[in-house]
Amino acid sequence: MLLIVAIVILLILYFRGVFREKHHYQVRNLPPPTVDNFAFTVACLSDSYITAGQVAGFWIEADQIYAARLEAIRKAQKVIQFETYMMTPGRRADEFAAALAERAQAGVRVQLIADNYGSQSMPSGYWQRLQDAGVEIEFFNEFSWRDLTHHLKRNHRKLLLIDQHLVMIGGAGISDEWDGLQTHGSSSPWFDYEIAFEGPLATRLRGIFLQHWMDAGGIADLALDPLVLTSEHEPQVIITPGEDPSYRDSEIRSLYQSLIQSTQYRLWIASPYFLPDPSSRRVLFEAKRRGVDIRILTMGKTCDKPFVHYTSRELYGYLLDGGIEVYEYQKSMMHAKAWLVDDHWVSLGSANFDPRSLFKNDELNISTSEPTVIPEIEAFFQQGFANSYFVNRQDWQRRSFVERLIGQFCLLFFWQL
Incomplete structure (x- = not known):
């Protein structure tokens, strides 16, 4: 009996990739973020699109984020397209539904993609109320007995498109969770952001949305929603869709590792679920040895997934030994995903620095060098650091036996976290 159990466990670990050969993707002499061909090089390496756009707004925490989304929705005249991962019942979902229903009844075309698992x-x-008002709804990756493992792939994007010109992305789902409201040990709002863009990138992102719309079973009617080419004489933007990634082919992994290897003096990373794979850890250490100021802003004890927090902490020893600084946010759940590269580029969107975002989920990141957004993101990080616990090795070594046990056990399933 014990032999059978052991065989089953080994098979589970095998198919989960525990014994997978660890690849290190090596690129030398990446151009620094200041040179003209930087965006083109990163886009080529990460299967990304180069387009143009300018920042039209930046908001922090739930009240600002949801107010900005509702205002944009209420101003829509032609089409609203939205996709998200997490939706839960409550005030935020009701306000969102009322705004969509009002616009749909006014003749605006409204399309909503909800992740089947995240909105269960x-x-x-x-x-039904939304559909009765005229809202078109599709569910991403609904459960099917025909392919059980495929159901593990999720749509983690948060994308709002308004009238073919305004784009809003960030980390917040449609849920009262982001308000805090005594959830996960804190009444403070989750630390998150939303950013808006205008310009030609809207057309690119509408095309990406329509790909998901068709994947979910919807019909893309280009007579109703033509994809219009517009002038691109605006700041450069890189769009990385992270579409159906795999261990060997991940646009987000390529983007993140390219940013790490190109940075010259500063790399600040915000990721609540921080579990860099061995290849990514290696390039982080290489950047630190070049003298780069590397700081990680991640979730602390107040979090929605304590087991991920404990697992992440098991990797801190390697980071601290390499001189990488780790900050655990204390006021509430830290949910933001952001990268600040030197003083020149930022990458924002839905992707965490973990195996699920790199190798499992459909994600969406937008990277830009527009000067106006750099100080906004820098201030966001500084606010995060100021409200965080700076991890030192002595305290880390004194973590409890239970925390260590949970973390070590979950590391067995690292590639699924």
């Missing part, structure tokens, strides 16, 4: 707590009556 929503009652059927919620969707």
